[in-house]
Amino acid sequence: xxxxxxxxxxxxxxxxxxxxxxxxxxxxxxxxxxxxxxxxxxxxxxxxxxxxxxxxxxxxxxxxxxxxxxxxxxxxxxxxxxxxxxxxxxxxxxxxxxxxxxxxxxxxxxxxxxxxxxxxxxxxxxxxxxxxxxxxxxxxxxxxxxxxxxxxxxxxxxxxx
Amino acid sequence: xxxxxxxxxxxxxxxxxxxxxxxxxxxxxxxxxxxxxxxxxxxxxxxxxxxxxxxxxxxxxxxxxxxxxxxxxxxxxxxxxxxxxxxxxxxxxxxxxxxxxxxxxxxxxxxxxxxxxxxxxxxxxxxxxxxxxxxxxxxxxxxxxxxxxxxxxxxxxxxxxxxxxxxxxxxxxxxxxxxxxxxxxxxxxxxxxxxxxxxxxxxxxxxxxxxxxxxxxxxxxxxxxxxxxxxxxxxxxxxxxxxxxxxxxxxxxxxx
Numbered sequence: 558x559x560x561x562x563x564x565x566x567x568x569x570x571x572x573x574x575x576x577x578x579x580x581x582x583x584x585x586x587x588x589x590x591x592x593x594x595x596x597x598x599x600x601x602x603x604x605x606x607x608x609x610x611x612x613x614x615x616x617x618x619x620x621x622x623x624x625x626x627x628x629x630x631x632x633x634x635x636x637x638x639x640x641x642x643x644x645x646x647x648x649x650x651x652x653x654x655x656x657x658x659x660x661x662x663x664x665x666x667x668x669x670x671x672x673x674x675x676x677x678x679x680x681x682x683x684x685x686x687x688x689x690x691x692x693x694x695x696x697x698x699x700x701x702x703x704x705x706x707x708x709x710x711x712x713x714x715x716x717x718x
Numbered sequence: 719x720x721x722x723x724x725x726x727x728x729x730x731x732x733x734x735x736x737x738x739x740x741x742x743x744x745x746x747x748x749x750x751x752x753x754x755x756x757x758x759x760x761x762x763x764x765x766x767x768x769x770x771x772x773x774x775x776x777x778x779x780x781x782x783x784x785x786x787x788x789x790x791x792x793x794x795x796x797x798x799x800x801x802x803x804x805x806x807x808x809x810x811x812x813x814x815x816x817x818x819x820x821x822x823x824x825x826x827x828x829x830x831x832x833x834x835x836x837x838x839x840x841x842x843x844x845x846x847x848x849x850x851x852x853x854x855x856x857x858x859x860x861x862x863x864x865x866x867x868x869x870x871x872x873x874x875x876x877x878x879x880x881x882x883x884x885x886x887x888x889x890x891x892x893x894x895x896x897x898x899x900x901x902x903x904x905x906x907x908x909x910x911x912x913x914x915x916x917x918x919x920x921x922x923x924x925x926x927x928x929x930x931x932x933x934x935x936x937x938x939x940x941x942x943x944x945x946x947x948x949x950x951x952x953x954x955x956x957x958x959x960x961x962x963x964x965x966x967x968x969x970x971x972x973x974x
Contacts, residue, residue, distance in 0.1 A: 559833060562832040565769060566843065567842060567844045569837060574914075575845075597830075603762070603767045607766050707833075708809050708813065708836055710806070710837075711835055712836060712870070
Protein backbone atom coordinates (compact mmCIF):
# COMPACT_ATOMS: atom_id res chain seq x y z
CA UNK A 558 0.00 0.00 0.00
CA UNK A 559 1.46 3.28 -1.15
CA UNK A 560 1.81 6.27 1.18
CA UNK A 561 -0.04 8.36 -1.41
CA UNK A 562 -3.08 6.10 -0.92
CA UNK A 563 -3.21 7.13 2.74
CA UNK A 564 -3.79 10.70 1.56
CA UNK A 565 -7.29 9.64 0.49
CA UNK A 566 -8.26 7.39 3.40
CA UNK A 567 -9.67 7.86 6.85
CA UNK A 568 -11.28 5.73 9.55
CA UNK A 569 -14.19 3.68 8.19
CA UNK A 570 -16.38 4.40 11.21
CA UNK A 571 -19.00 6.99 10.49
CA UNK A 572 -18.57 8.68 13.87
CA UNK A 573 -14.85 9.20 13.19
CA UNK A 574 -15.02 10.44 9.61
CA UNK A 575 -15.95 13.99 10.57
CA UNK A 576 -13.21 14.35 13.19
CA UNK A 577 -9.76 15.69 12.37
CA UNK A 578 -8.16 12.98 14.50
CA UNK A 579 -9.14 10.23 12.06
CA UNK A 580 -6.75 11.57 9.41
CA UNK A 581 -4.18 10.50 8.65
CA UNK A 582 -4.45 6.94 9.88
CA UNK A 583 -1.27 6.27 11.85
CA UNK A 584 0.90 3.34 10.79
CA UNK A 585 1.98 0.99 13.56
CA UNK A 586 4.41 -1.95 13.47
CA UNK A 587 4.77 -1.25 9.79
CA UNK A 588 7.02 -3.32 7.60
CA UNK A 589 7.97 -1.21 4.60
CA UNK A 590 8.87 -2.34 1.14
CA UNK A 591 10.43 -0.16 -1.53
CA UNK A 592 8.84 -0.86 -4.90
CA UNK A 593 10.61 0.95 -7.70
CA UNK A 594 8.40 2.96 -10.02
CA UNK A 595 9.19 5.04 -13.10
CA UNK A 596 9.73 8.67 -12.25
CA UNK A 597 7.03 10.85 -13.82
CA UNK A 598 7.90 14.42 -12.91
CA UNK A 599 4.72 16.01 -14.25
CA UNK A 600 2.58 13.60 -12.29
CA UNK A 601 4.39 14.53 -9.08
CA UNK A 602 3.87 18.20 -9.86
CA UNK A 603 0.15 17.73 -10.53
CA UNK A 604 -0.58 15.47 -7.54
CA UNK A 605 1.29 17.69 -5.08
CA UNK A 606 -1.54 20.24 -4.65
CA UNK A 607 -3.73 17.34 -3.49
CA UNK A 608 -1.31 16.04 -0.89
CA UNK A 609 -2.13 17.03 2.70
CA UNK A 610 1.39 18.05 3.63
CA UNK A 611 1.04 17.97 7.41
CA UNK A 612 -0.42 14.47 7.22
CA UNK A 613 2.40 13.28 4.98
CA UNK A 614 4.95 14.72 7.41
CA UNK A 615 3.25 12.87 10.25
CA UNK A 616 3.36 9.60 8.29
CA UNK A 617 7.05 10.01 7.54
CA UNK A 618 7.73 10.70 11.19
CA UNK A 619 5.72 7.65 12.30
CA UNK A 620 7.57 5.45 9.84
CA UNK A 621 11.02 6.77 10.76
CA UNK A 622 11.59 8.18 7.29
CA UNK A 623 13.71 11.29 6.65
CA UNK A 624 11.87 14.36 7.86
CA UNK A 625 10.06 16.47 5.27
CA UNK A 626 10.32 20.28 5.29
CA UNK A 627 7.61 22.14 7.26
CA UNK A 628 5.89 23.42 4.10
CA UNK A 629 5.19 21.71 0.78
CA UNK A 630 7.73 22.63 -1.91
CA UNK A 631 6.70 25.26 -4.43
CA UNK A 632 6.28 24.02 -8.03
CA UNK A 633 9.41 25.98 -8.95
CA UNK A 634 11.46 23.84 -6.55
CA UNK A 635 10.59 20.67 -8.47
CA UNK A 636 12.45 21.45 -11.69
CA UNK A 637 15.87 22.86 -12.34
CA UNK A 638 15.90 25.81 -14.73
CA UNK A 639 16.18 24.44 -18.26
CA UNK A 640 19.88 24.86 -19.12
CA UNK A 641 19.45 24.34 -22.86
CA UNK A 642 17.84 27.69 -23.53
CA UNK A 643 16.48 29.60 -20.58
CA UNK A 644 15.73 32.63 -22.76
CA UNK A 645 12.78 30.92 -24.45
CA UNK A 646 9.59 31.58 -22.50
CA UNK A 647 7.85 28.35 -21.66
CA UNK A 648 4.74 29.16 -23.74
CA UNK A 649 6.86 29.43 -26.89
CA UNK A 650 8.13 25.87 -26.63
CA UNK A 651 6.60 23.34 -28.96
CA UNK A 652 4.69 20.80 -26.94
CA UNK A 653 4.76 17.21 -28.15
CA UNK A 654 1.03 16.60 -28.51
CA UNK A 655 -0.37 13.34 -29.75
CA UNK A 656 -2.28 13.06 -33.00
CA UNK A 657 -6.01 13.06 -32.56
CA UNK A 658 -5.80 14.03 -28.90
CA UNK A 659 -6.13 17.76 -29.11
CA UNK A 660 -6.16 18.37 -25.38
CA UNK A 661 -3.73 15.67 -24.41
CA UNK A 662 -0.66 17.85 -24.20
CA UNK A 663 -1.95 20.15 -21.52
CA UNK A 664 0.01 18.51 -18.71
CA UNK A 665 2.81 20.83 -19.58
CA UNK A 666 5.09 18.45 -21.47
CA UNK A 667 8.35 20.00 -22.47
CA UNK A 668 8.05 23.07 -20.26
CA UNK A 669 10.21 21.98 -17.40
CA UNK A 670 13.88 21.39 -16.83
CA UNK A 671 15.39 18.38 -15.12
CA UNK A 672 13.61 17.08 -12.00
CA UNK A 673 15.26 18.24 -8.78
CA UNK A 674 16.21 16.05 -5.84
CA UNK A 675 13.14 17.44 -4.05
CA UNK A 676 10.90 16.00 -6.75
CA UNK A 677 12.72 12.66 -6.72
CA UNK A 678 12.38 12.46 -2.94
CA UNK A 679 8.65 13.09 -3.20
CA UNK A 680 8.31 10.39 -5.84
CA UNK A 681 10.13 8.00 -3.53
CA UNK A 682 7.97 8.80 -0.51
CA UNK A 683 4.58 8.93 -2.25
CA UNK A 684 4.83 6.11 -4.77
CA UNK A 685 7.78 3.84 -4.01
CA UNK A 686 7.48 3.54 -0.23
CA UNK A 687 4.81 0.96 0.52
CA UNK A 688 3.45 -0.65 3.67
CA UNK A 689 3.67 -4.39 3.24
CA UNK A 690 2.50 -5.50 6.69
CA UNK A 691 1.32 -3.67 9.77
CA UNK A 692 -1.57 -1.70 11.18
CA UNK A 693 -3.25 1.62 10.51
CA UNK A 694 -4.65 3.17 13.66
CA UNK A 695 -7.43 5.73 13.90
CA UNK A 696 -6.44 8.65 16.13
CA UNK A 697 -10.03 9.11 17.24
CA UNK A 698 -11.38 5.66 18.14
CA UNK A 699 -8.11 3.76 18.31
CA UNK A 700 -9.32 1.01 15.97
CA UNK A 701 -6.41 -0.71 14.21
CA UNK A 702 -6.90 -1.79 10.60
CA UNK A 703 -4.60 -4.57 9.44
CA UNK A 704 -2.43 -4.38 6.35
CA UNK A 705 -1.52 -7.79 4.97
CA UNK A 706 0.51 -8.43 1.85
CA UNK A 707 0.10 -4.77 0.98
CA UNK A 708 -3.70 -4.76 1.18
CA UNK A 709 -5.42 -2.82 3.94
CA UNK A 710 -8.57 -4.24 5.50
CA UNK A 711 -11.15 -1.61 6.47
CA UNK A 712 -13.96 -4.02 7.25
CA UNK A 713 -15.31 -3.42 10.71
CA UNK A 714 -16.56 -6.05 13.12
CA UNK A 715 -20.36 -5.79 13.16
CA UNK A 716 -20.55 -4.17 16.60
CA UNK A 717 -18.51 -1.20 15.34
CA UNK A 718 -20.40 -0.50 12.10
CA UNK B 719 -11.72 0.40 -29.78
CA UNK B 720 -9.57 0.53 -26.68
CA UNK B 721 -8.08 -2.74 -25.43
CA UNK B 722 -9.81 -4.64 -22.59
CA UNK B 723 -7.42 -5.39 -19.70
CA UNK B 724 -6.43 -8.99 -19.13
CA UNK B 725 -8.11 -10.83 -16.26
CA UNK B 726 -6.80 -14.28 -17.17
CA UNK B 727 -5.14 -14.64 -13.72
CA UNK B 728 -8.42 -14.19 -11.82
CA UNK B 729 -10.23 -17.10 -10.18
CA UNK B 730 -13.86 -16.62 -11.11
CA UNK B 731 -14.93 -19.17 -8.49
CA UNK B 732 -15.08 -16.34 -5.95
CA UNK B 733 -14.58 -13.13 -7.96
CA UNK B 734 -17.19 -11.67 -10.33
CA UNK B 735 -16.30 -12.42 -13.94
CA UNK B 736 -16.49 -9.49 -16.38
CA UNK B 737 -19.88 -9.63 -18.10
CA UNK B 738 -22.29 -7.49 -20.09
CA UNK B 739 -22.54 -4.91 -17.28
CA UNK B 740 -18.75 -4.53 -17.04
CA UNK B 741 -18.47 -4.10 -20.80
CA UNK B 742 -21.28 -1.53 -20.85
CA UNK B 743 -19.23 0.51 -18.37
CA UNK B 744 -16.13 0.24 -20.58
CA UNK B 745 -18.09 1.27 -23.66
CA UNK B 746 -19.83 4.16 -21.90
CA UNK B 747 -16.73 5.56 -20.21
CA UNK B 748 -14.84 5.53 -23.51
CA UNK B 749 -17.78 6.79 -25.63
CA UNK B 750 -17.30 10.10 -27.49
CA UNK B 751 -19.94 11.81 -25.31
CA UNK B 752 -18.42 10.75 -21.98
CA UNK B 753 -14.80 11.35 -22.95
CA UNK B 754 -15.84 14.83 -24.15
CA UNK B 755 -17.58 15.43 -20.80
CA UNK B 756 -14.58 14.23 -18.80
CA UNK B 757 -12.06 16.10 -20.98
CA UNK B 758 -13.85 19.39 -20.44
CA UNK B 759 -14.47 18.78 -16.73
CA UNK B 760 -10.87 17.84 -16.02
CA UNK B 761 -9.13 20.02 -18.55
CA UNK B 762 -5.50 20.42 -17.46
CA UNK B 763 -3.52 22.16 -16.01
CA UNK B 764 -6.38 22.98 -13.58
CA UNK B 765 -7.62 21.07 -11.64
CA UNK B 766 -4.83 18.94 -10.08
CA UNK B 767 -4.64 15.19 -10.67
CA UNK B 768 -8.14 13.66 -10.65
CA UNK B 769 -8.85 10.75 -8.29
CA UNK B 770 -10.92 7.92 -9.77
CA UNK B 771 -12.47 5.56 -7.24
CA UNK B 772 -14.11 2.32 -8.25
CA UNK B 773 -16.29 0.77 -5.58
CA UNK B 774 -16.42 -3.01 -5.89
CA UNK B 775 -13.62 -3.61 -8.37
CA UNK B 776 -14.21 -7.38 -8.66
CA UNK B 777 -11.74 -8.59 -11.28
CA UNK B 778 -10.50 -5.01 -11.72
CA UNK B 779 -11.36 -4.91 -15.42
CA UNK B 780 -13.21 -1.57 -15.31
CA UNK B 781 -10.75 0.39 -13.18
CA UNK B 782 -7.80 -1.08 -15.09
CA UNK B 783 -9.43 0.01 -18.34
CA UNK B 784 -9.90 3.54 -17.06
CA UNK B 785 -6.35 3.72 -15.64
CA UNK B 786 -4.67 2.26 -18.70
CA UNK B 787 -6.62 4.51 -21.07
CA UNK B 788 -6.54 7.65 -18.91
CA UNK B 789 -4.98 9.74 -21.67
CA UNK B 790 -7.85 8.95 -24.03
CA UNK B 791 -10.66 9.09 -21.48
CA UNK B 792 -9.54 12.18 -19.52
CA UNK B 793 -7.13 13.84 -21.92
CA UNK B 794 -4.47 13.59 -19.23
CA UNK B 795 -2.37 10.79 -17.78
CA UNK B 796 -1.88 12.21 -14.28
CA UNK B 797 -5.03 10.41 -13.09
CA UNK B 798 -4.87 8.29 -9.91
CA UNK B 799 -6.95 5.12 -9.63
CA UNK B 800 -8.09 3.72 -6.28
CA UNK B 801 -10.39 0.75 -5.69
CA UNK B 802 -12.36 -0.89 -2.91
CA UNK B 803 -13.93 -4.31 -2.67
CA UNK B 804 -15.56 -6.11 0.23
CA UNK B 805 -14.12 -9.39 -1.08
CA UNK B 806 -10.44 -9.78 -0.13
CA UNK B 807 -9.88 -12.23 -2.98
CA UNK B 808 -11.20 -9.60 -5.41
CA UNK B 809 -8.83 -7.00 -3.89
CA UNK B 810 -5.82 -9.18 -4.62
CA UNK B 811 -7.07 -10.15 -8.09
CA UNK B 812 -7.83 -6.59 -9.14
CA UNK B 813 -4.52 -5.33 -7.78
CA UNK B 814 -2.80 -7.68 -10.22
CA UNK B 815 -5.15 -6.64 -13.05
CA UNK B 816 -4.40 -2.96 -12.46
CA UNK B 817 -0.64 -3.42 -12.09
CA UNK B 818 -0.51 -5.46 -15.27
CA UNK B 819 -2.61 -3.00 -17.24
CA UNK B 820 -0.72 0.17 -16.30
CA UNK B 821 2.72 -1.38 -16.79
CA UNK B 822 1.87 -3.05 -20.13
CA UNK B 823 4.53 -1.79 -22.55
CA UNK B 824 1.82 -1.49 -25.22
CA UNK B 825 -0.06 1.08 -23.13
CA UNK B 826 0.61 4.66 -24.12
CA UNK B 827 0.73 7.16 -21.25
CA UNK B 828 -1.37 5.27 -18.69
CA UNK B 829 -2.67 6.76 -15.44
CA UNK B 830 -1.43 5.83 -11.99
CA UNK B 831 -2.66 2.95 -9.90
CA UNK B 832 -2.69 3.46 -6.15
CA UNK B 833 -4.23 0.45 -4.38
CA UNK B 834 -7.33 -1.65 -3.96
CA UNK B 835 -8.40 -1.72 -0.31
CA UNK B 836 -10.68 -4.23 1.36
CA UNK B 837 -13.68 -2.16 2.42
CA UNK B 838 -17.45 -1.94 2.53
CA UNK B 839 -18.39 0.46 -0.30
CA UNK B 840 -16.57 3.79 0.18
CA UNK B 841 -16.52 3.74 3.98
CA UNK B 842 -12.81 4.65 4.48
CA UNK B 843 -12.67 7.29 1.72
CA UNK B 844 -11.92 10.84 2.83
CA UNK B 845 -14.69 13.41 2.46
CA UNK B 846 -14.70 15.41 -0.75
CA UNK B 847 -11.74 13.58 -2.26
CA UNK B 848 -13.30 11.66 -5.16
CA UNK B 849 -13.44 13.26 -8.60
CA UNK B 850 -14.88 10.29 -10.47
CA UNK B 851 -16.66 7.38 -8.82
CA UNK B 852 -17.56 4.21 -10.70
CA UNK B 853 -19.91 1.58 -9.30
CA UNK B 854 -21.19 -1.61 -10.86
CA UNK B 855 -23.38 -2.61 -7.91
CA UNK B 856 -24.89 -5.88 -6.80
CA UNK B 857 -28.16 -5.01 -8.54
CA UNK B 858 -30.09 -8.29 -8.73
CA UNK B 859 -33.28 -8.27 -6.62
CA UNK B 860 -32.94 -10.94 -3.91
CA UNK B 861 -35.01 -11.84 -0.82
CA UNK B 862 -31.99 -11.38 1.47
CA UNK B 863 -28.54 -9.86 1.53
CA UNK B 864 -25.45 -11.98 2.26
CA UNK B 865 -24.75 -12.33 5.98
CA UNK B 866 -22.03 -9.81 6.83
CA UNK B 867 -21.52 -11.23 10.32
CA UNK B 868 -20.15 -14.37 8.69
CA UNK B 869 -18.10 -12.40 6.18
CA UNK B 870 -14.90 -12.28 8.20
CA UNK B 871 -14.63 -16.07 8.15
CA UNK B 872 -15.36 -16.28 4.44
CA UNK B 873 -13.03 -13.45 3.47
CA UNK B 874 -9.76 -15.38 3.89
CA UNK B 875 -8.61 -18.93 3.34
CA UNK B 876 -9.26 -21.13 6.36
CA UNK B 877 -6.06 -22.07 8.20
CA UNK B 878 -4.43 -24.95 6.38
CA UNK B 879 -6.85 -24.82 3.43
CA UNK B 880 -5.39 -24.64 -0.07
CA UNK B 881 -8.54 -23.42 -1.74
CA UNK B 882 -11.85 -21.81 -0.88
CA UNK B 883 -14.86 -23.90 0.09
CA UNK B 884 -18.11 -24.04 -1.88
CA UNK B 885 -19.98 -22.09 0.84
CA UNK B 886 -17.25 -19.50 0.85
CA UNK B 887 -17.37 -19.04 -2.92
CA UNK B 888 -21.18 -18.79 -2.86
CA UNK B 889 -21.03 -16.12 -0.18
CA UNK B 890 -18.35 -14.11 -1.96
CA UNK B 891 -20.11 -14.25 -5.33
CA UNK B 892 -23.45 -13.33 -3.73
CA UNK B 893 -21.82 -10.11 -2.51
CA UNK B 894 -21.18 -9.21 -6.14
CA UNK B 895 -24.77 -9.61 -7.34
CA UNK B 896 -27.31 -9.75 -4.47
CA UNK B 897 -29.02 -6.39 -4.13
CA UNK B 898 -31.93 -7.15 -1.78
CA UNK B 899 -35.27 -5.35 -2.29
CA UNK B 900 -35.56 -4.01 -5.88
CA UNK B 901 -31.85 -4.84 -6.13
CA UNK B 902 -31.29 -1.40 -4.62
CA UNK B 903 -30.31 -1.97 -0.99
CA UNK B 904 -26.56 -1.70 -1.57
CA UNK B 905 -26.83 0.98 -4.26
CA UNK B 906 -28.92 3.12 -1.90
CA UNK B 907 -26.19 2.88 0.72
CA UNK B 908 -23.62 4.06 -1.80
CA UNK B 909 -25.90 6.86 -3.03
CA UNK B 910 -26.16 8.04 0.57
CA UNK B 911 -22.33 8.25 0.74
CA UNK B 912 -22.00 10.23 -2.53
CA UNK B 913 -22.58 13.79 -1.27
CA UNK B 914 -19.90 13.25 1.37
CA UNK B 915 -17.16 11.65 -0.70
CA UNK B 916 -17.56 13.35 -4.09
CA UNK B 917 -15.48 16.47 -4.62
CA UNK B 918 -17.67 19.52 -3.87
CA UNK B 919 -17.21 21.03 -7.36
CA UNK B 920 -15.80 18.41 -9.71
CA UNK B 921 -17.40 15.23 -8.37
CA UNK B 922 -19.12 12.88 -10.82
CA UNK B 923 -20.34 9.30 -10.43
CA UNK B 924 -21.14 6.60 -12.96
CA UNK B 925 -23.52 4.01 -11.55
CA UNK B 926 -24.96 1.04 -13.38
CA UNK B 927 -28.59 0.00 -12.87
CA UNK B 928 -30.84 -2.70 -14.24
CA UNK B 929 -34.51 -2.30 -15.17
CA UNK B 930 -35.73 -3.91 -11.92
CA UNK B 931 -33.93 -1.19 -9.97
CA UNK B 932 -36.58 1.29 -11.24
CA UNK B 933 -34.04 3.71 -12.71
CA UNK B 934 -36.57 6.52 -13.10
CA UNK B 935 -37.30 6.47 -9.39
CA UNK B 936 -33.56 6.52 -8.68
CA UNK B 937 -33.17 9.56 -10.92
CA UNK B 938 -36.06 11.33 -9.21
CA UNK B 939 -34.47 10.60 -5.86
CA UNK B 940 -31.20 12.17 -6.98
CA UNK B 941 -32.99 15.22 -8.35
CA UNK B 942 -34.51 15.70 -4.90
CA UNK B 943 -30.96 16.40 -3.59
CA UNK B 944 -31.30 19.91 -4.98
CA UNK B 945 -30.20 22.17 -7.78
CA UNK B 946 -26.50 21.50 -7.38
CA UNK B 947 -26.93 17.95 -8.68
CA UNK B 948 -27.66 16.60 -12.14
CA UNK B 949 -28.39 13.08 -13.37
CA UNK B 950 -28.65 11.61 -16.82
CA UNK B 951 -28.68 8.17 -18.46
CA UNK B 952 -25.48 8.06 -20.51
CA UNK B 953 -25.29 4.43 -21.57
CA UNK B 954 -27.65 1.50 -22.03
CA UNK B 955 -27.83 -2.00 -23.42
CA UNK B 956 -30.26 -4.82 -24.03
CA UNK B 957 -33.14 -2.72 -25.38
CA UNK B 958 -36.36 -4.72 -25.34
CA UNK B 959 -39.76 -3.21 -26.11
CA UNK B 960 -38.54 0.22 -25.09
CA UNK B 961 -37.00 -0.97 -21.82
CA UNK B 962 -33.26 -0.94 -21.33
CA UNK B 963 -32.11 -3.97 -19.44
CA UNK B 964 -29.03 -2.16 -18.16
CA UNK B 965 -28.28 1.53 -18.00
CA UNK B 966 -25.59 3.79 -16.63
CA UNK B 967 -26.42 6.96 -14.75
CA UNK B 968 -24.05 9.86 -14.67
CA UNK B 969 -24.62 11.79 -11.45
CA UNK B 970 -22.67 15.01 -11.13
CA UNK B 971 -22.38 18.24 -9.24
CA UNK B 972 -23.05 21.41 -11.15
CA UNK B 973 -21.56 24.76 -10.24
CA UNK B 974 -23.59 27.45 -8.49
